[in-house]
Structure formats: structure tokens, C-alpha cells
Amino acid sequence: MGSTNSTLLKIPNVEVLMQETGLKLVAEENCLNVSPAHIIRLHDRFKALDKEGRGHLCPHDFGAIKELAMNPIGDRIIGAFFSPGKETVDFHTFVKILAHFRPVDKDRPKEPNSPEPINSRSNKLKFAFQLYDQDKDGKISRDELLQVLRAMLGMQVTDEQLESIADRTIQEADLDRDDTISFEEFRKSLEKINIDHKMSIRFLR
């Protein structure tokens, strides 16, 4: 454990984080709850991605990931790492975003006052939702849905088919008949899905 801590301390960001406010570290542990080993691992990855050693990542750093280029919605996911108006992402944010995909731990004691953990069901959903909702108006419009569908289905289907799928999708989820899918509707449409299964990655456990 001691070695882990010392390694932990070697990471400048964490050090900074710890020095800045103990609170952030607490946040790290309570909300993100990524264990030190994971932080170290992620930090290694972060450094590997950050080829120029600037301490932060730019979109093109993500673009350099080969597999990601193959991902139909990869650019959207990259986009999700950058808060609006920002061109860079630091390690803290990096970890925070990834923490969305931690599995929910059931046996963790519920503290009444603690903020909703970042890996909660609704936060996971929100992350997915914002991938659709590119204009951030809180609604998935038909066009936004079409874009995603097109990206995912590629050349396999005709535009007409895409559109009918999109129409159907919206029709199905759209409860207030405004021809868009709000987050609430999005959540409802996935009510029966075990989001914790589908939106979690084991490594962050």
C-alpha cells in the first residue's frame, strides 16, 4: 500500500489535487471512488495520450487513438470529454468522465447528504443522452437522432429507412408529442434496461 501511495504521489495532478483542497480528493474517493491503483493506471494512460506532455489533452490527442477512429460515434464521445468552450481536458476531468462507467456498487452505504454519485443510473443516462443531444437543448431532435443513426448504421441502410427508424423511435419515446425526445422521455424509454449492466466497465470497479 505504501508503494501505491508513493506512486500516487508521483502523479503531479493528484498531488496538486490533494494540495489544492482535501475536498477534491474526498470527492475523488466518495463520488468517483476510483481506487488509487486505478488512478495510477489511468494516469499512465493519460500520460501516454498526452504525447506532448502538456498536462492536458486536446481533441487531436484522442483522435490519435486508432480504434477510436473506427468507432462510429467516437467523435461524439471525444466531444463529451470537453466541456463546452473548452479545448482541453485535464486529468481530473478525464477521470471524472471515465468514472461515469464505474459499476454501481450496491453495498456502499447511502449517505443521505452525499451528492448523487457520478456513476448513478441517471448520470450514466445523461452521459449517453448528451451524445445524442449535440446542441445541448435538452432534447433529442429528429435530426440529431438521424445523425447518430446514420453514423451507427453507415451505408447499410438508405436514408428512407433511416428516417423511418428515426420517426418510429421518436414516436415511440415521445410522450408529450413534441417530436423530440427529452431526457425524461429518454429515461423512460430505457426504463426496463439494466443500465448498470450496459453502461459499466469492469475495470473501474
Add this chain to the structure above:
Amino acid sequence: METGHTEFPSGNILASAPDISLKAYLHIFNGTEWQHNISVHFTFVSLFSLFFAVPESCMLILLGLVLGAVVLIASKKQPYQLDPGLFFLFLLPTIVGDAGYFMPARLFFDNLGAILLYAVVGTLWNAFCTGFCLYGVKMAGVIVNAGLMDFLLFGALISAVDPVAVLAVFEEVHVNETLFIIVFGESLVNDAVTVVLYKVYISFVEVGPGNVHTADYFKGIASFLIVSIGGTLVGLIFAVILAFVTRFTKKVRIIEPLFVFLLVYLAYLTAELFSLSAILSMTFCGIGCKKYVEANISQKSRTTVKYTMKTLASIAETIIFIFLGISAVDKSKWAWDTGLVVSTLIFILVFRAMGVVGQTWFLNWFRLVPLDKIDQVVMSYGGLRGAVAFALVVLLDKEQVKAKDYFVATTIVVVFFTVMFQGLTIKPLVKWLKVPRSTNRKPTINEEIHERAFDHILTAVEDIAGLNGYHHWRDKWEQFDKNYLSKLLLRKSVYHKSELWEAYQKINIRDAISVIDQGGNVLTSARLSLPSMASRTSFPEVTNVTNYLRENGSGVCLDLQVIDTVPGAKIEEELETHHVLAGNLYKPRRRYQSHYSRHFMTVGEKERQDREVFQRNMRNRLESFKSTRYKRHKKDRSQKKRKGSDAKEQDTNDKPRRNVSWQDKAVVPVAPEEDKHDPSEPDKDDDVGITFVARKAPETPKERPKSAALDVCQSPVAAPPSPTCGEKNLPWKSGVGSLPPCVSVEATKIIPIDLQQAWNQSISSLESLASPPAPPEPQHPRVSALSRLGGPLRTPAKGKSSGSGGAGSGSNTGSPSSGQFKFPTGKEEEEEGALSQQQQEMQPLMSSLRPPPPPPPPPAAQSAGKRRNPCVYLRSLVTVPPSGAEPQSRRPTQL
């Protein structure tokens, strides 16, 4: 090869199955009476288990006991037994084949780690512990005297969880998918372990315990690896072969299912031949080939495969359990040893539980979703032993294993206990523990889409986080599958279909069916005919369907008719006849019913329908992009033809769709336009054009009318080629009033099936349906597109034939009028050029306002007025889309 297939029974499966299989044995006893009795018994059993929710397997065993007792009393000697040859060659493969083929592949591979652990480590654990402990008990002098090897052998065969029993019980219990797949997957895979252990021990026993060297143990381990991995490989090889074969069975649909059965069975036999794990081979053959086979074979074959497999499996299961019961009665076959029975029972239960707990504890370190205590209880309790164990123990050689009779008795008791007692109590247990059950709910389109997105997200996140986790590899596999495997194993036409699109279609079909299921009353009642939003909201479940029906319904009916009429060479004659009939006959309403059922039954021509839909779809799109240059093109046609074909060549890669052979002819005229399009229009247009490019450039005049007729049939709107076909149409018009019923009939019947087809085509084409009823709406973009289609094809001279064909085939009152009405608009649009199209979309009404079409509008109006007919309900739905809904419905039509 598979006798079971030839003996396919009709009628009550349970009743007839044993009848067949037992025949051979029963003839000894002046069979008929017996057979009759058995049949009666079976019917009784199936009814009983239906009503009292007793697992069928238990009932069957009980029945076997009773039967066996009766036979025994009658003859003093049991004439029949569960014959291992029969079991391993025929009964087991049918069950395993069914299990493998219908195994949810994704779920299986998601849990592969757990399954393998339980199957290999768990089974080894059970086998060794049971064997050694029994030996220990023997040392204590409590039970029968046998060697260590014998006990280890017995432990091996008694420790394997049996797929047949697990399937029989768990399918009724409906535990959640994860739990089921783990237990069931384990039961399938551990066969390899059991069989290998069994064989290794047998060889040890044969050699004699004293002569076994250390090297032999390693040989045993090696043989385990070879047997299991080899079996898997054989299965996968056959999966590839099977998938590849079905790629080319388009012309021989009838034997498609046969290929599936035979090759899967061949995988089993081949593995057996090489002493590899046949069960593994068959399982993986089923898992591997399913995706491709299902995509390649026709819908009918799919259904055939599904039900035949299921039926055979349940027959085999029935026979097995019956024989279990029967052979248990024959005292000469076994010897009782209470100590052995009791200790075996205790050991298998205890060690199963211990093994599960230990392995789960280990697994939960790695599992994303840990298995909780309840899961573990069910898993331990669900360790059912069954026919495999029994067959193995019966196979033992009494010369070498002296205690065989004791082992047989113990096995029978264990099987009975696990299947009867545990099988009976597991359901209440599951209820009591509140184990999450599986829901039969089918995923919605939203879920399909979003889950796909989730997969991509997780893959991306794993890539970003730099770990090659499960999603990473799954993605890699999918890429590989898409780039190589699917290309090799799927038909070209299928390869380019998107899974999501398939899912979408399935959902739509389901919706359509559910609508129909909710009673013909839904269709016939006022509900559907209410176009208003109110109706929508008041029937939330039906909502989607209703909308679809509204938008698409009429198109559907057109489809079927097209199918019937299209290919026939006699179309003209028929049309004539039809016109006369349509004009003069009154069609009673009750035809609805008969028509309904008949059509429902006959809808089978999926292939043609698909082509039909596809063709229509393509044509619509083409038309929408196309302008009126048709005539000009005609002149240049020969030239263009060449170009078109060239273009086709080019685009072949891009567009899978153009595979339809006869379409080509029909569409020929369109081809020239395509050339023009290419520069201006996006690639999509090109594709379309390509699709339709005719190989046979020189089209004969005769062909044209046909194509026109096709168009008409498909889309009623287009059908009424107004001016030219006036003469022929006349009968129609006069008969308009009476005709509608006929139309409606068609529509109602067809809808469920057609909807599938309809979905295939874009919604837009469906909307065309809506147009006929409401004259004001004809300008709907879709409609216009359709009309345009009809337009270019019809030269004035040929218009007649085409028009008449359309009218005849469609027998649609609504269509002629609407067609006539629209035809002009279509023409106008064509003339206006592609640009107008956009406008149309935006302002459908505007188009209606345009100058009256060349053909006389009066008929249209007339027909519209008369349309108030029984069948009209659909139309009214379609025609009067709620103002709110309009924009939505229209959208799909946009290109």
C-alpha cells in the same frame, strides 16, 4: 440419417411421439392396445402438466414408472430399456442441436468465462470430491465394495449437470437470462468434461489401477483439452460450411431446413467419429451458424427449422424421460445399496453447493455484475442430473466395473431425486427467493438503438482508457465479422441489410400483428377509422400501430395484389375479366372473413414480396429524384443504356440492392434518367438509379405494360393512368360503389403481413395509401412520386394496358380515382423538375392546387364521393391524418 425426422408426427406431440418410438418395442405385446394406452397416457400427461404446472419431465418419469410397472407385471421381464445407442445417436443430438441453435449467442459469450469455469472446474471438483468421498465412505465399510477407480468413474458420470433436465426444468421456471445461461451453458459444456473423464477412467479401469502411470494422468488432461477444443473446432467448421451452403440455396428453398438439420447433425456425428466432444461440436455449430443461416434462409425455412427443432427436441426429451421411468422398474438391472444412494445424494448436493459458492466468490472478483447469494442458491439447486448420466452408467461394462448394478440404482435415484424433487420444488423456491424472472418483453426500437449506442460508447471508453477489455475485443470481432465472415457467408442481398433495420422491421411486424390480434374489431370498428389524435391517445398501446396503419395500410394491400398479378403473363386477360366482374358483381361483405383467413395463410411468398417491396421502394425514390426527361431519354435510350449499365457496374459495390432480376426489365425506362442524375444528385440517387438500370436495354413494348401494371398494383395511386386507360377504367368507375368492399377486404387481411413488407419500403410508400381516399391530399409528396413513376413509364399508347392492368390487379376502387387524380400532378411535377419536389414536401397542398391534370378529374371526384364503403375505414384513417400528426407522417416521404 435422422429417423426422427421421417417420423415426424402429426397432432399432439406428446401423444404421438412416444407412440412412434415405442412401436418397435411394443409390438411384442400385440401393440395396438398398448399404443393406444400410451397415447392416452401421454395426452393425459400433457394435459395434466398444462393445468397443474407440474414440470413435464416429472410427469413423464412418473408415467414411465407406471408403464414400466404394468409391462413388468404383464411379462415378468422388461422388454425395453433406454438404449445408449439410441440415446447418443438420436435422442441427445436433437436436444443438444435445439439448445445450441437457439442459444442466445450474445448472452452466452457475455458469460463465457463463468460458464467455462463452472463447467470445467466445477465439474472436476464435483467428480473428484464425490469419487474420493465415496471411496472414503467405502473404507469406512458402510457401502458396497469397489475400487477407487470405480468410485472416481462413478463420481465423474454422476457429477455432470444434465442439459436435458436443466432445459426441461429451467424453461418452465423462467429465471432471469443470466442465471439461465450460466446454468444451461454449464450443463452443455461440462459434457465434454464428463465424457472425457469417463473415458479416461474407463481406460484406467480397463488397464487396471495398478498399471496406470503418472504420464497417463497427463495424457488424460491432454485428451480433455483435445476432446473439448477439437469438438468446438469441428462444430465451428461445420457452422461455416452450413452458413456457406445456405448462401446458395435460394433456388431450393424447400431443402434449406434439411441442410440445417443434416449439417448440424453431421457436426455431431463427425465429432463423435473422432471421439471428440459431440455435444460441444453440435452446440458450437448451432451457435456459430445461426446468425448467418437465419439471415440466409427464407422466412418459411426459418419457421420450419425453428418448429421442427423444437418439436424434435421435445419428442426426444419425452422419450428419454419415459424410458428413464420404465427402466427404473426393472429390478434385474440394478441392485440397491442404501448407503451408497444416500451418501451419493448427500455428496452431490453438498459439493455442488460448495463448488458453486467457491467459484462464484472467485468469479465475482471479475464479474461486472456479481452473482448474489440468491443466484448461487438457484445455481446449486439447479444442478440437475439426467439422462446423460443414466446412459453413461448403463454403458458401463459389468465385467470391469463390478459394482455397476449398484451404480445404476444410485444413478436412477439421483436422477429421480434431482429431476422430480428439485425440479418440482425449484419453481416455488425461485418464487420464494424472489429471483428476478425473465421477462418475455421484446425490446423496443428505442432500446435497440440505445443499446447499440451503449456498446459503441463502452468500446470507445475502453479504447480511451487504454484497456483491451471485453468490449474492445467484441468490437474487434464485430469488425472482423463484418469485413470478412459476413461477406463470405451471407448472401449479398442480406449482407447489406442492417441489423437495426431488421430489428425495426420485426418490431413493426409485431405491432401490426398485435393490432390484428386485438381483434378484427380494432380494424373494423370505428376506432381505427377515427383519424383524430384522440383515438391515438385513447389507445396508447395501439398507438404506433394505428399510426402505421393509417400511414401504410392501403399500400400493403396493394402489395399483395401486385404479387398475385405481377408475374403472370396473362395479366391482360385477367384484367379484362376482372374489369367485367368488378364492374358488374356486387361483393358481399362477408367475404371479409374468408378472404382474411385465406390471405393470411397464403401470404407466404415472402421472396417475391420482398422483391416487390424493394422494387417499389427503389422506384419511388428514383422517381422522386427524377425529372420528366423520360421522353428525351427514350430517344437516347440505347446510348444511355450503355451508360446506365456502366454506372451500374460502378455502383455495384455501394449498393447491394439491385439484385432483383425481373425488376430490371420493368425499370428500364428509368435508367436513362439516372445518368442525368448522377452529377447533380448525391450518391444515394446513384444507387437507386443503379438498381434499376436495365440489363436488357432493348425493352420490348410488351414488357412495358407489365411494368406499368406492376406499378399500378403496387401503388394504387400510380395505377390509374388517367387519360389513356379511360376505356378500360370505365367499368371500374361505374362499379366504384361496389368495389370498395373488395378493397377493404384485401387491406384488412393483408395488413399484418403486408406491414412487414410495408415497413421494408419506406413509410412514404405507405403514405401513398392514404392519398387515395382523400382527394385533397393526392399531392402528397409520396403520391406524387408514385404517380410520377407511373407517368414516365406510360406512353400514351401503352397507357391503356398499364392502366387497365393496374385497375384489374388492384381491384381498388380508391386507387383508380386517386390515381387519375394524381397522375396529372405527377406529370406536372416531372415537368417542373426535381426542384419542385422540395416544394411539394413542404407544401403538399400546393401541389393539389396546381393546374388540373390532363385526365378528367370528374372520375376522381366521383370515386371519392362513393368511397364511403365498408372498407373505407382504413382509407379514412389514412386520408384524414390529424393535423397534428401530418408533419410526422409526411416526413418519411422526404428524400
